[in-house]
Amino acid sequence: MDTVENAEDVQSDESEYEEIAHTAAEVLELMEEAWLNEKFAPEILPHKYDIVECLLGQISHVEENLTNVGNDDLRRSLHQMELDRLRYLVSSYLRMRLEKIETYVYFILKQEEERSQKGEENYLNKNELEFAKAYMQSLDQHFTDRLHFWPGNIPTEWKNQLIIPNIHSFVFMKAKNEIEGVMVSHVNEEEEVVDLRTGSQILISYSNVGHFIKTNQSCLI
């Protein structure tokens, strides 16, 4: 997996992010990008809760102000429409993460455990992590209860039969800046090296480019 060596990059990128003050419009752009990345990446990506929370704050802020605006006002309807758009974006993003968490729960929790041990930043937010643990525990319980009839020790092999995201999935990627030396792996053949210009778009296996997504050098489209 390509996550290990890039974890540091991701972290430095995030701390950089905190230093820069973003306008609401920029935050919205970041949310859209996170939404697309999460939608198309086969694995779960480092969470963007700072953006989510910022946007949720904006939503409540607008909602509060709306109570002061007249009922059939043009402003009201435009604000209302924008709220619908923001809500859709945020909840769709969180839903997709939840879906990945449930599908790959054993695998994701194992990875999170390894990250914690290495002192790396978790990919899941605190609440997601809690949900994941509760979900896994509920599966465990359901299976174990079902297997009570088993003579002798109840088998637990299935806990090792993890459902793993297919990181070889093909994705469409757009380079945000120039990227030199993208390694394209071939089965049973030598690697090929590709250079990408800013704005280049390419259909490629996620395993070759996942780290460019996490380091914010490119995005999925």
Add this chain to the structure above:
Amino acid sequence: MNPEEVEFLGEKQLISIIPTFNSSTIHLVSGDIGPFRASLPVNVPLWVAVNLKQQRKCKIQPPDWMDVEQLELLKEAEKASRNFVKMPSEHYMIEGKLLLSIATDDIARADEVRTIIKDIWDIRMAKLRSSVNTLITGKSYGNVDNLTIMEINSMRPLIPHAMDQIHRMKMERPRFSTPSQSTSLGLLNSSTVISTFK
């Protein structure tokens, strides 16, 4: 991604409108719009333009490229080129579709415009289909420069999924029951069973 989601992304594209009303600046989260002065052009996101137009509160100023002569040139260029020509707008299909459905009265020769946009789309789709063959027959990546998001999305899920499967066919198959273990495990299991029985 379904087309509505792509449309959602395209709707933030800025469009020039001529409002028929006056209003001070509106502070949207995505950025300020206005101030609106009747008959003075102003840029707003496409979703705002559509909404205002539906309420008859503005006229749409079609983007420069939405013009029969320019589109004809574009169509010829697309026909002549082996590669994909860069489109004047990243969301030309979405702008075209939305504006041509709500603002035909603001667009000169709207029917012709609609036909040419559709022609360009069809030419590009045909090109896309023939280029798929090179992807399927061996390459491990494909360049999709100058394709718009709606066009890229039209390849999903078939093309990437087919590439995934071709990759799987070339790989060794992962096994769910590790065979080297199963022998020892078989005996191991029954002996653990024995110990609990004894």
Add this chain to the structure above:
Amino acid sequence: MYGESACSLVKELDRNRGTLPPYNNELIGEVEKEICHLIQQNVADDFKAHEDSNVGAGLDYTATIRTRHAIIQRNLRCLLAYHYNRLRCLRTMRWEFGSILPPDIKVNLSHAESNWFSKYSSMLATYMRSIGDDGGVNLTIDLNPPKALYIEVKCLVDYGQYELSDGSLVLLKESNRYFLPRAECEDLIRQGVFQHIIN
């Protein structure tokens, strides 16, 4: 043939994609019986092989034990896949029907599955409440990119009083048409109470 009942369980789910067939206690009983039977035989043969080897004679049961083990593993896999895929289906139902299932679906659940469903509902609710600092976000709405503010819907059942988010009440009657905020309708459309009308 060994493993036949176990595979029938999985085939049953395959035939009924998108719905949840009744929990098949009978077939599961047969799978359990087969597993127990095979394990007990393996234990007995293993024991006998040990005894025989002490005497220095007897049959080699290794092949038999290994074969039975493979069959046990298959049975286990099918049994777990059956239960796992049913839970996945229940999960989708939680998102599509809400936290209360229609009674004719409910009868198809085993007792343990009903428990799991409530557990899932409550862990989902806990998670949704925890998002942001403003009492949470309901993720089961806003499922589609918003288009128009108001949409026209036709009511398909006599629903009765319905409270809108601004507190006003609407009486929903079968085959009446309503012009309502999209956000208020989404849920009822998904539950099949409303039908979205496009002119």
Add this chain to the structure above:
Amino acid sequence: MSLCYSYTPNYFSIEDILVTQERIPSKFLVNVPKLGKLNPSAEENDIKQGTALDLPFWLADPLSFARHPLISIELPRVYKEAYREILKADATAVDLHKLGLYFYELGLYVKRLDPRREVEAILLHTFRSRFKELMDFADDVVCDPVKQNRLDMFERTLFQKAHFSRMQLKSWLNNSEMRLEAATMVINHKKRKRIDVDDLF
């Protein structure tokens, strides 16, 4: 929902369980006492060394693939040379569904039995040569059931997903607004109810 994974088998996968139910030619290398039941055509108590049987892949695989194999297995006939030649000549003309419900998936399992990798080559060749037709087929508004019946299960899944999204795009190109629909399970539930009611009459 919104995420769209391409098929990859896992332990809980219904598809994979059905694939591994397919039978493959096997021959016992040792005696297996007491398990005569594996051979439905004989009534003996034991399986004798040299017995040839078509075993389901889930059983044949672990018994053959170990340090001390109990059985030897061979390629099912549809992956052997005679059939490979037919596919090489014109894969689009073949009714793949007839050849094997799970032509590709089973092929991926048994290709290791062919060290010269000709099975792998024929899987790739077959898929690639049939792909263009599959793609055109997914674009048809009305699906020809005859065409659909000639696809193996894997092609069928791919086709159904592709067809669904092509139709979404077509309707987007033609209409202005997307209709909000009741949830899939809710629709299925209603359909079922209707059938139940019909049964009464």
